[in-house]
Amino acid sequence: MVMKHYPPQFKVDTVALYRSRPGTTIKLVAEDLGVNTEMLRNWIRAADGRRPGSHTASGPAPSAPVDDAMQAELAAARKRIRELEEERDILHQAARYFAGATRW
Structure with missing residues (x-):
């Protein structure tokens, strides 16, 4: 198995993308971006301050007060x-179009 190395900013952006889509699943986001589902799950846990592989029965982490600069960045x-x-x-649409256009 070949392990891909992803830059830290990609991981942060991927977790932010997952969180920006209420009602979506980790699996769907992982498939959209072409990353392993468990890898994304570990990135989310790390962002929450939990160790990969640890399971907790508690809900989401309590949100800290967010200042104006953080709101603007978000x-x-x-x-x-x-x-x-x-x-x-x-x-994706262009790829589908050109894939169809090359067929005789």
Whole structure:
């Protein structure tokens, strides 16, 4: 098995993407991005301050007060995620179009 190394920013962005989609599953986000489901689950646990492989029965971590700078950064990150999702969708559509156009 070949282990891929992902940059820390990719991991942060992936966890943010998962959290920005209420009602989605880890599996769907992992499939969309082409990462292993368990790897994404571990990144989410690490972001929550839990060890990978640890299981807790408690709910989500309590949220700390967020200052204005953090709110602005979060809004900018969410905007960028939406832009990237739109770009990805356009590329998927183009790939499907060109794949169909090459068939005789």
